[in-house]
Amino acid sequence: MKIKVPSLAIGRFAKPALALAVLAMSFTACKDDDKKPDPDGGDGGGTEKVFIPSKDKSYSYKITDSDGETGDIITKIVSTKDSAGIDVHTISNFIRENEEEKTFFSKAYFKGGTTTNELPYPVALKELINEINDVAYVSKIKVTGFPQFQYLENNGKVNSALTFKSDPINLSMELEIPAGDEGSVLGKLEARMTNKNGKAVAEEAVTTPAGNFNCTKWEYSYEAYIKFETEVTEPEITTELVHVTLWTAPGVGIVKSIEKGEDGTSTTELRKIE
Template identity: 45%
Template sequence: MSSSLLPARRFKSLLFFAAVAVFSFTSCKDDDEKVVPDDVVKVKKAIIPENGKQYSYKIVDSDGTVETSVTQVKSVKDSAGLSIFNVQNVVKVADGQYAVDYKAYSKDGATTYELKLPSVFAALVKELRPIAYIEDFDLTGFPQYQIFDNKGTVDSPVTFKGDPISMRIKMQIIVEGGDNIDAEISSKITYKSGKVVKEEAITTPAGTFNCSKWQYSYVTVTKFQADGEPAEEATETVNVSLWTAPEIGIVKSVEEASEGETSTTELQKIQ
């Protein structure tokens, strides 16, 4: 047997999504200098979706897979004078949907996104349940924070706070008509800080938005071991281009993996 018994790409994609949530959300030509039109959406500085609205996205992978997601603020709570936005992102895939909850707030000139452990754990378990019996599960590196400078001008930083996200799962892979296979998979994701490289107007089916284009990356090291087979290890670097607008959040994103795979996400509708 080989690691192909485990749908590695699908599993890794879910882990990436859970770890970055709204962070890693094309048709934009980077080298074109665009004049911002008069009807560009005018908004505040915090890079947080507006309460009371739904943001619908289209996600297209390089293999032709098309998925959708919806982001919305579920509630806003006051904590010592600071408004904490509880946001949910629901991704709809061919065989169901996954919801990831996170917090967002603006303080001291920066927007912070915070992802906690429970929503990630639930999403991973749901993905694995049909294909394996989980014997042991360990996930660390949470809460995970991504911090944007609200200025959003060229060279404004985007930074990450928290230890690398590390996961280890011992399982029995279910084999129809045969003996189950003992296996272990581990993965570590390390984020690299980045910055704004350009300000530009981006037009999507949802409208035209005055955006900051951020660039950063993350590195994933994945190990897979199954009974009777040599261990396999893969290291992948993913470069992220992310276009954001204040009080909107994600307008567009492009993820480019070192293996050549890409994933693009674009805002389709605000309602």
């Protein structure tokens, strides 16, 4: 019996979630050489920086994976709504990859020396489910660990903290997998994603097609655990640790990011500011 297993979708559990986490992290510590600090998104009155993109600009990125795949992202703030005295920024992330186009939204605000990002993992998981539905029927699903928040110390100096709040994301799916003339086979997917705290490790210059930037370099990681089994196959278990490096700017967002895991490397680079 030959069973069509949704291995591609399963193996990519970490990839969309990580990509969206990086998109949501369009807010960290570095300064464009050619621009003065923005009082609403720059120094914040002294040593503190606010790591949120400028409201009137659009940021274009190129994604390049080690397997040769490429994509484009356009990020911009689409609204700012006051909530109990805090400006909550809604950020649109338009993604074009493999002839597909999608738009995801994330949120960010700053208060008390910290920039907070609400990470859009539920959207990533929805995309995963859509991929699996192309090759199998999802009969039952359970997800825990939301919402996910990421905190950045606005000081932006070496050893400034990058932390996460929430339990690990846990996903459980029961599947009915087509098996040709044999009918279908029952399967189960379990996945867990655990964000690990990081920090700023350096301040260094970065040059991209968008310009020259004096950046703060941040590092953190996350671990993805995946277990897949069917009623006729042994469990397949994988655990991958992905390391993320970010170079970022207040009032600009991500300048560059590199994500390295066992399955390869993905680089996101700022190409244009309009």
